[in-house]
Amino acid sequence: MEIEIRKIVTVCEETFIEGFKKAEKPVRIAAALAVIKNPYAGQFVEELQPLINTYSEKLGKLLPKKAMEALNISGEEVEAYGKGALVGLDGEIEHGSAIIHTLTFGNPFRSLCGDAETLLPSAEKRGSAGAGIDLAIKHKMDEKTRSHHMTFETRIPDAPRNDEIVVIAAVASSGRAHPRIGSLHKELEGVFPS
Template identity: 75%
Template sequence: MKKEIRKFYTIVEETHIEGFKEIDKPVGIAAALAVIKNPYAGTYVEDLNPLIDEYSAYLGEELPRRAMQALGISGEEVEGFGKGALVGLDGEIEHGSGLIHTMKFGNPFRSMCNNAETLLPAAEKRASAGASLDLAIKHKMDPKTRSHHMTFEVTVPDAPRADEIMVAAVVTSSGRAHPRIGSLHKELE
């Protein structure tokens, strides 16, 4: 199997005012997406390992690198992260899940984020070109830090085609603006 990447797409958001109040430090979020050919579209295949072996480790490093670069931050400065896959209509959700729910994808991603410790939250679904995907985000070191629980909506106008998969990585430079609900740690005391 040979990599077939039709395009990379990057989305950056920088929020300065939230809730009608200025933010001390702008909230930066960036998602990097790759639109790849799905070799299993339109057919059932038992062994997904060739797809995983070809793409997972590469995308697990390339996508967070592009997202961090777009925000102008290092892995040390990343505070929150997440991942996702949007599978075209002739594919199975399992094809996208196979790509992102492996250590081959997650370990390079966590490593690039200064050896993050938490599991990457994920979103995956099947849809037609132009559909949106809401990427779940959590703190890279502590999943109970509620200030970093958020989502980021991504879409690529012409992807995924029926025989493609859109794979995404998202990073943040902080948590939500003006967090006020506290940590889950406090409720567990």
């Protein structure tokens, strides 16, 4: 099976004011989206390893790099991340999951983000061209750091076609603009924000 990418789209957002208050520093999030051919669209295939072998590692390296380039930051400067797959109508959600829920996708992604340690939060769904997908984003070193729990919506007007999958990597240079709900670590210790 050969890799077939129709297009790559990069989306970058910088938020300067949140909740009617200027942010101390802009909240910067970028996502890189690859529109790929789904060779299993319109049929049931038991063995998904050829799909994994073709796309997982390549996209696990390519997409985080593209997202970091959009923010003009290094992997060490990435503070939070997430991933997703949006499968066209003739595919199974399992096809997208097969690509992004592997160590061959996740390990290169974490490595590029300064040897990150947490599991990449994810979102997968099926949709038609132009469908949006909300990507879960969390801190790259500590999933209990609530200030970095965010959602980032992406969409491509002409993708996915019925026989395509949109594979997505997102990175953020900070957490939310004005975090005030405290750390889960403190809550687990019985210390609640006042």
